[in-house]
Amino acid sequence: MEALRIAVTGAAGRMGQALIEAITATDGCVVAGAIERAGHEALGKDAGELAGVGRLDVQVTDQALDVFAAVDAVLDFTAPAATVEFADLAAQARIVHVIGTTGFTSDHEARLEAAARHATLVRAGNMSLGVNLLTALTRRVAQALDADWDIEIVEMHHRHKVDAPSGTALMLGDAAAQGRGVLLDDVADRGRDGQTGARKRGDIGFAALRGGSVVGEHSAIFAAEKERIVLSHIAEDRSIFARGAVKAAQWGQGKGPGSFSMLDVLGLSDF
Numbered sequence: 001m002e003a004l005r006i007a008v009t010g011a012a013g014r015m016g017q018a019l020i021e022a023i024t025a026t027d028g029c030v031v032a033g034a035i036e037r038a039g040h041e042a043l044g045k046d047a048g049e050l051a052g053v054g055r056l057d058v059q060v061t062d063q064a065l066d067v068f069a070a071v072d073a074v075l076d077f078t079a080p081a082a083t084v085e086f087a088d089l090a091a092q093a094r095i096v097h098v099i100g101t102t103g104f105t106s107d108h109e110a111r112l113e114a115a116a117r118h119a120t121l122v123r124a125g126n127m128s129l130g131v132n133l134l135t136a137l138t139r140r141v142a143q144a145l146d147a148d149w150d151i152e153i154v155e156m157h158h159r160h161k162v163d164a165p166s167g168t169a170l171m172l173g174d175a176a177a178q179g180r181g182v183l184l185d186d187v188a189d190r191g192r193d194g195q196t197g198a199r200k201r202g203d204i205g206f207a208a209l210r211g212g213s214v215v216g217e218h219s220a221i222f223a224a225e226k227e228r229i230v231l232s233h234i235a236e237d238r239s240i241f242a243r244g245a246v247k248a249a250q251w252g253q254g255k256g257p258g259s260f261s262m263l264d265v266l267g268l269s270d271f
């Protein structure tokens with residue numbers, strides 16, 4: 001059987017390098033393209049050497065269209081404005097677009113939905129097995145409890161992270177809202193400062209901490225009178241996200257077009 005040809009966008013980034021490593025470690029998958037933004041110092045370098053896995057004879061390029069035409073899937077952990085452009089290219093090339101990027105606005109979301117009419121998109125604010133299981137558990141717990149239980153989502157990440165709340169925190173908040181049968185947009189409290197007034201019953205609150213090299217920590221807290229349930233996940237290494245993304249690329253072959261989640265990939269949609 002032919003190897004699955006996978007390209008990585010943002011190849012020089014923290015996740016880009018973890019993705020190159022994960023692809024090379026997966027039987028039946030090869031790195032067939034590596035993309036960086038125009039002007040990046042990594043352009044022209046070997047993608048394998050950049051990621052510390054040895055020479056792969058794949059040069060980092062900014063010519064995304066050429067790369068997309070020659071691969072079966074692209075793993076994209078970059079930035080929202082870049083990802084919506086890549087989604088259009090993936091739709092043209094009819095390839096699987098695995099999107100790990102976070103921080104989308106509602107305009108970006110609409111563009112991704114449009115692209116999904118032609119492309120197979122697999123999207124998740126977090127691609128690890130553990131967080132997706134936590135997401136399914138959060139929905140179940142929220143379903144079992146009434147609004148006497150206040151829900152708060154707390155996350156901590158490294159000092160370089162540019163979006164807040166994290167994509168994972170929003171996934172957990174959305175799961176909690178679904179469990180409660182409400183829309184997250186109607187109940188989310190995303191920033192408290194000053195004279196906020198008392199907590200509103202039914203709100204889902206978010207708090208984001210930033211510092212050091214923390215890979216990613218998330219808790220969904222259910223707080224009632226005199227008791228609390230805390231569901232937590234701690235990411236110790238970016239390889240957990242990268243492994244999930246490679247699995248999504250494999251799963252997406254022959255599927256779609258459409259927009260899928262990691263819960264679909266992991267068979268947790270009905271958990």
Ligand SMILES: NC(=O)C1=CN([C@@H]2O[C@H](COP(=O)(O)OP(=O)(O)OC[C@H]3O[C@@H](n4cnc5c(N)ncnc54)[C@H](O)[C@@H]3O)[C@@H](O)[C@H]2O)C=CC1
Pocket residue numbers: 009010011012013014015016035036037038040077078079082099100101102103124125126127128167241
């Ligand atoms: N869904 C998940 O499981 C995870 C998602 N993420 C998300 O992935 C994204 C990237 O995170 P990091 O790797 O930590 O960031 P990073 O800043 O280390 O890497 C991003 C890379 O994308 C490149 N890039 C930006 N615009 C580009 C363009 N137009 N074309 C090509 N490359 C471009 C940058 O030059 C950079 O090398 C963030 O949105 C983060 O939240 C991160 C970890 C796990």
Ligand SMILES: O=C(O)C1=N[C@H](C(=O)O)C[C@H](O)C1
Pocket residue numbers: 102125126157161165166167168169215216217235
């Ligand atoms: O930026 C990161 O690093 C991470 N981003 C994702 C998020 O926004 O939740 C996933 C993970 O927590 C790491």
